[in-house]
Amino acid sequence: MQDATTVLVADDDEDIAGLMRDYLEAGGYRVSVAHDGLTALDAVGPHLSCVLLDVDMPGLTGFEVLRRIRETSDVPVLLLTALGEDRDKLRGLGLGADDYIVKSASPAEVVARVHAVLRRSRRSATDDPGEELLDYGRLVIDVHAHEVRIDGAAQPFTAREFELLEHLARHPRRIITREQLFDRFWGEYGDRHTLTVHISRVREKIEEDPARPRHIVTVRGVGYRFEGERVTATARGDDG
Structure with a gap:
């Protein structure tokens, strides 16, 4: 049971919001409901574990609402979208949504998707961060500060984009399959296209030419490999 876990369902369609609430309560979650954007934003706080957010x-x-949430919080957000609204999905992922759920999804899928995003979120929070500075010259990933710098300038990254880049950069020259990445960051359920969108957005932020990436290289038919030469602490002058 997920007794201490509260999910916010934000949808102006009372029937859909009520249906989502029933699904989640049957799955053992506590549920709050909001029927407009302002109420949804007011309901966001540290007690929330996940948000199901309608785009309209x-x-x-x-x-x-998502843009404002991401100014202060990394709470997992799943967008509620109509079937086939790919533009909404892409825009939402770009603003920092973790994934999306089509409103016609079955009760089992809704509960499973929420459970998967919460499991991933909890795992990330307890993972050993390891080295705090991943320095690849013009690209520096400051894990402690949760910041990515390109040529010394900080770049805006969503929580999921940062985690994806960090994971790849911690394993240079190692091929990581699409399935491995999807399972780690999205779980069993979801649209595999979500990973492609995130990889594309990370490339746009770190690559000099995203069409010819030098850091995140596609291994055709398999997955991705991170390329780059680490700058050592001695080279940085951190050896005291």
């Missing part, structure tokens, strides 16, 4: 709501759209 009065007051503030789901996209605006």
Whole structure:
């Protein structure tokens, strides 16, 4: 049972919100419901473990709510979308959504997707961060500060983009399959296209030419390999 876990369902369609609430409560979650963007934003706080967020709501759209949430919080957000609305999905992922759920999803899938994103979130929080500075010259990943710098300038990264880049950069020259990445960051359920979108967005932020990536290289038919030569602590002058 997930007694201490609270999920916010934000959807202006009361029937859909009620259905999502019933699914999740049957799965053992506590559920809060909001029917407009402002109410949803007011309901976001440290007690929440996950947000199901409709993209079309009065007051503030789901996209605006998501943008404001990401200014202060890394709480997992799953977008509620209509079937086939790919533009909404891509925009939401770009703003920092963890994934999306089609409103026609079965009760079992809704509960499974929420459970998967929470499991991943808890695992990330307890993982040993290891080295705190991954220095690849013009690309520096400061794990402690949760910051990516390109040529010394900090770049905006969502929590999921940062985790994906960090994981790849910790394993240079190692091929990591798409299935391994998807299982680690999204779990069993979800659209595999989500990984492709995240890889593309990370490349746009770190590569000099995203069409010809030098750091995140595609291994055709398999997955991805991170390329780059680490700058040692001695080379940085950190040896005291």
